[in-house]
Amino acid sequence: MSRRWSLQRRLVGSVLAVVGVALGTLACLLYLSIGETLRERFDEDLMEEARGVASRVEEGPEGWEVEGEPEAAERSEGLWYRVRSDDGAELDGSRGVPGPVDLGGLVPGTAVTRALEGGGRGRVLQLGVAPRLDEAVKSPSGRRLVVLVSLPTAPLDQMLSTLRVELAAATGLVSLASALLVGLLVTRAVRRVETLGTEIDRIDATGLDRRLGTDALPAELEPAASKVNQLLGRLEASFERERCFSADVAHELRTPLSGLLAVAELSLSRERPATGHRAALVEVHGIATQMLRMVESLLALARAESGPFSAGEEMVDLKSLVDASANLLAEVGARRALRFSNRIAPGTCVQTDPRAFRLVTQNLLANAMTYTERGGWVTTESDPGRGLWLRVADSGPQLPPADLERVFQRFVRLDPARLTGEHHGIGLALVRGLCSRMGASVSAENRDDGSLVFSVRHHASAGIRRGVSE
Amino acid sequence: MRLLVIEDYDPLARAMVQALRESGLSVDHAADGLEGLRRGTESPYDLIVLDLMLPGLDGLSILAELRRCHSEAAVLIVTARDALGDRIVGLDGGADDYLVKPFALEELLARVRALLRRRFGASSAVIEIADLRLDLVARTVERAGRPVPLSGREYALLEYLACRRGQVVTRAEIWAHVFSGSEEPTSNVVDVYVGYLRRKLQAVPAPPLLRTRRGLGYQLGAAE
Numbered sequence: 001m002s003r004r005w006s007l008q009r010r011l012v013g014s015v016l017a018v019v020g021v022a023l024g025t026l027a028c029l030l031y032l033s034i035g036e037t038l039r040e041r042f043d044e045d046l047m048e049e050a051r052g053v054a055s056r057v058e059e060g061p062e063g064w065e066v067e068g069e070p071e072a073a074e075r076s077e078g079l080w081y082r083v084r085s086d087d088g089a090e091l092d093g094s095r096g097v098p099g100p101v102d103l104g105g106l107v108p109g110t111a112v113t114r115a116l117e118g119g120g121r122g123r124v125l126q127l128g129v130a131p132r133l134d135e136a137v138k139s140p141s142g143r144r145l146v147v148l149v150s151l152p153t154a155p156l157d158q159m160l161s162t163l164r165v166e167l168a169a170a171t172g173l174v175s176l177a178s179a180l181l182v183g184l185l186v187t188r189a190v191r192r193v194e195t196l197g198t199e200i201d202r203i204d205a206t207g208l209d210r211r212l213g214t215d216a217l218p219a220e221l222e223p224a225a226s227k228v229n230q231l232l233g234r235l236e237a238s239f240e241r242e243r244c245f246s247a248d249v250a251h252e253l254r255t256p257l258s259g260l261l262a263v264a265e266l267s268l269s270r271e272r273p274a275t276g277h278r279a280a281l282v283e284v285h286g287i288a289t290q291m292l293r294m295v296e297s298l299l300a301l302a303r304a305e306s307g308p309f310s311a312g313e314e315m316v317d318l319k320s321l322v323d324a325s326a327n328l329l330a331e332v333g334a335r336r337a338l339r340f341s342n343r344i345a346p347g348t349c350v351q352t353d354p355r356a357f358r359l360v361t362q363n364l365l366a367n368a369m370t371y372t373e374r375g376g377w378v379t380t381e382s383d384p385g386r387g388l389w390l391r392v393a394d395s396g397p398q399l400p401p402a403d404l405e406r407v408f409q410r411f412v413r414l415d416p417a418r419l420t421g422e423h424h425g426i427g428l429a430l431v432r433g434l435c436s437r438m439g440a441s442v443s444a445e446n447r448d449d450g451s452l453v454f455s456v457r458h459h460a461s462a463g464i465r466r467g468v469s470e
Numbered sequence: 471m472r473l474l475v476i477e478d479y480d481p482l483a484r485a486m487v488q489a490l491r492e493s494g495l496s497v498d499h500a501a502d503g504l505e506g507l508r509r510g511t512e513s514p515y516d517l518i519v520l521d522l523m524l525p526g527l528d529g530l531s532i533l534a535e536l537r538r539c540h541s542e543a544a545v546l547i548v549t550a551r552d553a554l555g556d557r558i559v560g561l562d563g564g565a566d567d568y569l570v571k572p573f574a575l576e577e578l579l580a581r582v583r584a585l586l587r588r589r590f591g592a593s594s595a596v597i598e599i600a601d602l603r604l605d606l607v608a609r610t611v612e613r614a615g616r617p618v619p620l621s622g623r624e625y626a627l628l629e630y631l632a633c634r635r636g637q638v639v640t641r642a643e644i645w646a647h648v649f650s651g652s653e654e655p656t657s658n659v660v661d662v663y664v665g666y667l668r669r670k671l672q673a674v675p676a677p678p679l680l681r682t683r684r685g686l687g688y689q690l691g692a693a694e
Contacts, residue, residue: 254550255479258571262485265575269489287481 008186016179023174027167035160042123042156043111045076050127050149053081057091057145058132065134066092078122080150086143100124100150113153122152189218196225208236245410249298256291260284297426300359301410304433316354318390319344322380325362332369339377340369350384350458356434360442361390363427364454368394389440390456398446407444408432431456471586471630472496472513472647476506476532477521477548482571486519486548489575490582494609494626496648503527510536514646515543517585519578522549522560530563537564544585548573583607590633597632599691602671602679604632614674623648624667631680631690640687664688 056067064085080099083092098117106112106126116122127147133140196212203210211232212225267280322342326333333340350357368378376395382388399407410429428442435442440458447453473495477483483499490497498513500506503524510518510532518536522529533545544566549556552570560568566588567581583606587595597604603612609625611618620628626648631639641660649659668680681689 251550254571255482258550258573259479259482259485261572262482262489262575262578266485266489266492269575270492283481283484 008183008190011186012179012183015182016175019178020171020175023171027171031160031163031167034163038156038159042151042153043125046111046123046125046149046151047127049076049079049081049151050125050147051129053083053092053149054127054129054145054147055132057083058134059137059140059143060134061136064091064131069095076151078152078154080116080122082148084146084148086146091145103148106148114150116150116152120152120154121157122150124148124150192217192221196221200228203232205239208232208239248410252294253291256287256294260287260291263287294426297430301426301430301433304356304430304437313351313353315349316352316357318348318350318382318384319346321354321358321361322365322390325358325365326380328362329365329369332366333378336369336372337375338369338372341377341379343379344382348382348384350389352389352438352458356438357389360431360434360438360456363431364390364392364442364456367427367454368392371397373397384458387457387459388455389458391453393447393451393453396450396452398450398452399444401446404444404446408442471516471626471633472498472649473517473519473582474498474500474506474509474513474515474543475519476500476503476510476524476529477519478502478524479521485575486578489579490519493579493582494622494629495582496626503529503532507532507535510541510543511539514643515541516589516647517544517546517582519546519548519582520565522547522551522556530559533560533563533565542589544589546578546581546585548578586633592633597635599632599635600679601676602632602691604629613671614676616674618670618673620667620670623663624670627663627667628671628690631688635691636689638683638686638689643687 058065066083075094078097079094080097081092081094082090082099084090098120100114100122101117102114103124103126106124108126108128111123111125113121114124125148127149129145129147131143131145196217199210199212211229214222214225214229217225263280263283267277319342322344326340326342365378365380372378372394373396378392378394381391381393408428408431410426431442435456438458439460440456442454442456445453445455473490475483475486475490475497477486477499478501480501483501487497487499498509498515500509503526505526506518506520506524507527509515518541520529520532524532529547529549533547536543536545545564546567546569547560547565548569548571549560550571551557557568557570566585569578569581583595587593587606592606595605595607597606601614605611606629611620611625611628627644630644630648644660644664648663664680664682668678671679679690683689
């Protein structure tokens with residue numbers, strides 16, 4: 001496994017490089033500046049020495065007069081000098097002090113660095129000066145003196161070397177301290193990320209109500225944590241829906257299962273004539289068929305909500321479809337004294353998934369036949385040209401306005417009753433899911449005349465054709 | 471004993487009603503909440519088997535209304551709701567027992583018998599009055615140690631009178647508790663069945679147990 005790059009190492013490395021380069025540049029500039037200043041001062045001192053040496057020679061009435069040897073304390077250590085007259089005669093000079101190896105090419109008034117006899121280097125200055133005049137000299141000759149002085153640069157070099165070491169050490173230490181400080185800060189920030197990871201690790205399907213703490217988080221991490229919290233919220237809601245759905249399914253299956261067990265137990269409880277057992281078997285068959293329908297509806301709902309319901313589309317004759325669905329419910333309608341009228345014109349067709357649309361039609365009709373008050377009416381209409389694929393209207397009772405939308409949720413029944421047969425609280429949810437797959441929408445509406453209307457509308461209203469079955 | 475089953479799921483309701491009838495009880499059925507409440511408040515049932523999720527009116531509302539009307543019927547809730555909270559709400563709402571679907575029919579019958587015994591203050595499943603011995607579980611009757619064969623209706627009549635031993639029971643009460651509400655009341659059907667029962671109980675030479683209190687009704691055994 002390849003090593004992942006570490007945010008901490010990268011940050012520390014970057015800070016170390018930037019601080020190191022910046023401080024290094026600063027130290028170099030400082031070193032150059034200080035070195036230049038020290039050299040200038042060194043040369044000024046050299047100039048002073050040259051003048052001092054020149055002042056020991058004066059022009060007297062008898063010619064050049066030179067003072068005695070100066071005390072060692074009055075001279076700079078290692079000072080080498082020569083005083084010559086302008087005709088080249090040497091008038092004065094130091095003794096026992098190493099001088100420059102080479103005196104050629106000197107420019108008067110400008111110090112240069114030259115090698116010294118006996119090793120080492122020194123600054124050498126040549127100066128042309130007017131001699132001091134004795135008081136007895138009435139008219140100066142106008143002759144000049146040439147002074148050569150040299151001082152070893154070892155003390156200056158030593159000082160600059162020390163400065164170099166000090167600046168380098170300071171640069172290194174400050175860079176290191178910066179890196180340590182940044183490393184510490186990054187470690188603290190990364191620790192929060194690790195804590196977040198641990199918190200997320202603790203969250204599983206049973207603890208989706210937990211949320212990441214965002215109070216102590218750095219501003220950069222807060223949006224990410226908030227997004228994770230929002231995701232957890234959505235997951236929690238989704239899990240809760242699924243939990244409720246599973247509970248509802250189990251709950252809805254309990255009643256028919258109770259019926260199944262009760263009928264079987266009753267049949268087995270004593271000796272009965274064959275007709276008695278036969279009646280029980282018919283009852284068991286009816287219950288099992290009803291449970292099968294419910295399971296199929298649940299599967300259809302699951303498919304409608306999770307993926308394409310069917311691959312194929314074909315022309316569906318609406319009037320025939322509604323008539324066929326109504327025939328299945330004729331017994332229910334008759335028992336409740338409902339008047340049913342199919343007002344869809346013969347040959348009205350739509351291009352859609354026939355299986356899905358049949359389920360939609362059956363569920364809407366079953367819903368109307370079950371809930372319309374006794375003696376009421378149920379009608380069906382269609383106008384595909386205007387996008388209205390199917391309208392199932394009944395004489396009421398109407399739904400409370402707040403429930404017009406809620407009625408399409410799974411296992412939502414406005415009546416506290418358990419509904420039997422086709423009506424187990426998923427029919428309208430299935431209708432909505434199927435409509436969505438067919439590119440259509442379904443809605444419920446209370447009309448002013450007291451009727452309740454369910455409408456299936458197609459967004460593109462494609463595939464209209466009349467006269468197919470005429 | 472007269473029972474009302476309020477259950478909207480027809481196959482289960484039919485099976486429960488038949489099983490209860492076959493155990494000698496007089497049973498009526500209501501398929502929705504409103505009808506159940508109407509029947510429950512109009513007739514003096516000994517026990518009501520009540521589903522909670524009903525069309526028209528939910529079971530808990532029916533229970534509350536029954537208790538508000540001081541109905542003395544024992545109430546056995548039979549429901550698919552199995553959460554602890556639901557059971558507590560049901561029992562606190564005035565139910566005497568709670569049975570979660572799916573259940574064994576035998577358990578339903580046993581609970582119904584237990585509730586009926588409790589309703590009439592009997593702790594044992596055997597009632598003894600002088601030399602008469604009535605086994606409520608086996609549904610057998612003995613007089614002076616000899617079995618007395620009875621029809622279902624005769625047994626139901628004896629059971630009701632035995633549960634109210636020593637009390638004067640009116641014809642109307644017998645009609646209401648022993649005969650199903652679906653039957654049309656006739657003037658002398660109670661007297662006819664009491665006559666059958668008396669003859670069978672006196673088939674062995676023994677002091678009369680079932681006495682007629684003229685103008686009042688009938689009394690089984692002496693007042694305690």
